[in-house]
Amino acid sequence: MDSLGARLTTFATSAQSGVGQVLRGLTQTPRQEGPLAARLRVVTPLGWAVLAIGAAAWVAGWWLGWAELMVAAATCLLLCVAGALFVLRPATLRVEVGLDPTRVAAGEPSAGQVTITNPTSRRSSPLRVDLPVGDGTVAFDVPGLAAAQTIVEPFVVPTSRRGIIPVGPATSAREDPVGLFRREAAASAGCELIVHPRTVALEPFGSGLLRDLEGLTTKDLSTSDLAFHALRDYAPGDDRRHVHWRTSAKVGRLLVRQFLDTRRSSLCVVVDGRPDSYGDPEEFEVALGVAGSIARRASRDELRTVLAAGDQAATGTVAHVLLDSLARARLEGRCPDLATLAGRAAARGADISFAIVIDGSAASGATLRRAAARFAPEVGVLTIRVIPGAPPAVGTGARGPVAQLGALGDLARLLRSGIAA
Numbered sequence: 128m129d130s131l132g133a134r135l136t137t138f139a140t141s142a143q144s145g146v147g148q149v150l151r152g153l154t155q156t157p158r159q160e161g162p163l164a165a166r167l168r169v170v171t172p173l174g175w176a177v178l179a180i181g182a183a184a185w186v187a188g189w190w191l192g193w194a195e196l197m198v199a200a201a202t203c204l205l206l207c208v209a210g211a212l213f214v215l216r217p218a219t220l221r222v223e224v225g226l227d228p229t230r231v232a233a234g235e236p237s238a239g240q241v242t243i244t245n246p247t248s249r250r251s252s253p254l255r256v257d258l259p260v261g262d263g264t265v266a267f268d269v270p271g272l273a274a275a276q277t278i279v280e281p282f283v284v285p286t287s288r289r290g291i292i293p294v295g296p297a298t299s300a301r302e303d304p305v306g307l308f309r310r311e312a313a314a315s316a317g318c319e320l321i322v323h324p325r326t327v328a329l330e331p332f333g334s335g336l337l338r339d340l341e342g343l344t345t346k347d348l349s350t351s352d353l354a355f356h357a358l359r360d361y362a363p364g365d366d367r368r369h370v371h372w373r374t375s376a377k378v379g380r381l382l383v384r385q386f387l388d389t390r391r392s393s394l395c396v397v398v399d400g401r402p403d404s405y406g407d408p409e410e411f412e413v414a415l416g417v418a419g420s421i422a423r424r425a426s427r428d429e430l431r432t433v434l435a436a437g438d439q440a441a442t443g444t445v446a447h448v449l450l451d452s453l454a455r456a457r458l459e460g461r462c463p464d465l466a467t468l469a470g471r472a473a474a475r476g477a478d479i480s481f482a483i484v485i486d487g488s489a490a491s492g493a494t495l496r497r498a499a500a501r502f503a504p505e506v507g508v509l510t511i512r513v514i515p516g517a518p519p520a521v522g523t524g525a526r527g528p529v530a531q532l533g534a535l536g537d538l539a540r541l542l543r544s545g546i547a548a
Contacts, residue, residue, distance in 0.1 A: 169214065174307035177203050210307040219247050220269070222256060222297045222314035226284070230321045230447055233289045237320055241280045241297065245272035256314060258297045260284055284320050289412060289454055292320040323450040324415040329424040329539050332394075358382040393431045395482040395506075396421055397469045397498065398453075400437020400462035404494070405487030410513045411458045414485045416535045417511060421483060422449040433476035435469075437462045442475060465490070466497040473502050481507045488514040499526040511541075 170178070181203025188196030223242040231237045241258060245251045256267040260282065267280045284292060295317035302309045358371055361381035369384045396418045398411075405411050418436055425432045426446035434441045434449050438459070441452035463471070465486060473479060482502050486495060490512065499508040508526040517533040519541045530541055 169308050169310050171302075171306055171309050173305075174207065174210065177206060177307055181207070206305060207307060210305055213304070214301045214308045214310040220244065220251055220254070220256075220272070220299060220314065221246050222299065224258065224295045224297055224315050224318060226294060226318060226320055229318070230323060230451070231286050232323045233286060233325050235286060237284045237286050237322075239282050239284055239294060239320075241267060241282065241315075242277060243267075243269055243272070243280065244277040245274060248274045250274065252301065254299050254301045256280075256297055256299050257311075258282070258295060260294050261292045286320070286322045289322050289324045289415065291455060292322060294318050294320060321451055321454045323454050324412060324419045325535060326416055326420040326423055326450075327535055327538055329420055329542060331428055332424060332430065332542075359385050393433065393476050393478040393480055394421070394425050395433040395472050395476055395479045395502070396435070397465070397472050397482065397484045398436035398456070399465045399468065399486040399490060400456060400458055401464060402458050402460060404465065404490040405458070405513075406489050407515070408458055410487040410515060413513045413515070413532070413535050414487060414511075415453045415456060417485055417513070417532065417538055418483075419450050419453050420535070420538055422446065422453070431476075431478075433472050433479060435472040435475075437468075440472070440475070465494050466501055469498040469501040473506075479503075479506050481509070483509045483511065485511045485513065488512060495529070496525055499524070502526075 181200045184196045184203065185200035187193070188200060221244045223244075224239065225242070226237065226239045228237065239260075241256065243256065251272045253271050254269055256269055258265045258267070261284070265282050269278070272278065284294065286292070295315055296313050297315040298311050299314040300309055300311045358374060359382065361370065361375075361383050365383045371382050371384055375382045398414050398418045399405075400411075402408075405414075415436060418434065422432055422434055423446050426444055426449065429444055431444050432442070432449060434452060436453055436456040438461070439452040439456045441449050443449065462468070465484070469482070469484060473482070479502065482499075484495065484498050486498075495510050495512070499510060502508055508524075510524060510527070510529045512529070512531050514531050514533060517531050519533065519537040520531050521541070522529045522531075532538060532541060
């Protein structure tokens with residue numbers, strides 16, 4: 128009898144070890160598991176336990192000749208067969224995920240909906256639809272749907288933080304009533320919600336930040352433009368419309384007007400993306416809010432903007448393109464230093480007339496000076512340091528004004544003072 132007990136103990140230990148290995152295999156990621164393991168994932172932990180109990184009861188009943196154990200084994204087998212048949216047929220529902228709107232500012236509400244349709248001619252079985260939303264999952268219990276029936280399930284996406292929130296792909300899950308088997312399948316494509324940084328409304332830049340939105344003169348000479356420069360002697364090929372006849376009659380030779388090229392104002396905004404430049408990650412969020420507020424105002428003024436924020440960059444006059452890059456910006460040590468970032472931004476915009484460099488409270492004055500020096504001498508540079516709680520103030524730097532900003536709400540007042548005029 129002791130020998131029989133020892134054998135049963137050994138068998139139970141081996142079965143437990145085997146089930147443990149199977150369960151560890153089922154917890155592997157899809158990239159690590161093979162085709163067999165992917166198929167075995169249909170069996171839930173409870174299902175493996177019932178299979179192990181049924182197998183142990185069958186072996187013990189056969190060995191000891193106990194009919195009760197054989198009945199228990201048969202019951203476990205019937206439960207497993209019935210559960211497998213319940214999930215054998217794949218789900219045929221069509222699932223569509225929608226967001227409205229797809230872009231919001233941090234803190235603004237964003238709602239989505241899951242549209243579930245039964246496209247077949249027969250009634251569907253009940254199942255559950257799981258929808259990953261950011262770091263969480265929203266579950267919908269879908270009852271049996273009649274042929275061609277559609278239901279719509281709403282959900283809310285939390286937008287308290289700036290960033291990119293992935294939504295989906297949704298998966299449909301069919302499970303037997305006992306919970307022995309569970310079959311999952313992809314039911315929809317994924318999408319993403321773009322959460323822009325918080326911004327504040329600003330007055331048009333023409334009233335203070337940039338004086339002339341129609342064009343700033345350069346040092347390049349031109350034979351035809353708006354900014355008159357001087358008179359010079361006529362040369363073959365010059366347009367006779369530019370001959371200054373009154374002066375030519377006085378001096379006795381032809382003189383033509385010489386002009387300076389003008390160019391459309393272009394704005395550059397640079398935000399440091401290195402963690403050691405900020406005392407707290409929230410400072411980086413305020414810095415991005417400053418950049419986003421300026422970019423949004425520049426877009427309304429149809430002012431071309433070159434934007435560089437950490438590891439992200441964008442150029443143009445479309446607001447959502449500029450704000451999308453700010454939503455994707457990350458605060459990490461792999462970002463280039465501020466001077467390198469400013470140099471790259473300056474190289475992307477040959478017609479930059481004004482630059483705004485934004486950094487945190489931990490940035491040194493030398494770092495800010497090196498970044499400002501990357502812009503051409505004729506480019507005006509405004510430096511803004513985000514210092515939480517500090518009153519808005521303006522100082523004088525080597526390349527232009529140096530401002531400190533305690534909160535995003537102070538930005539409009541800071542720019543309204545005309546510090547860049």
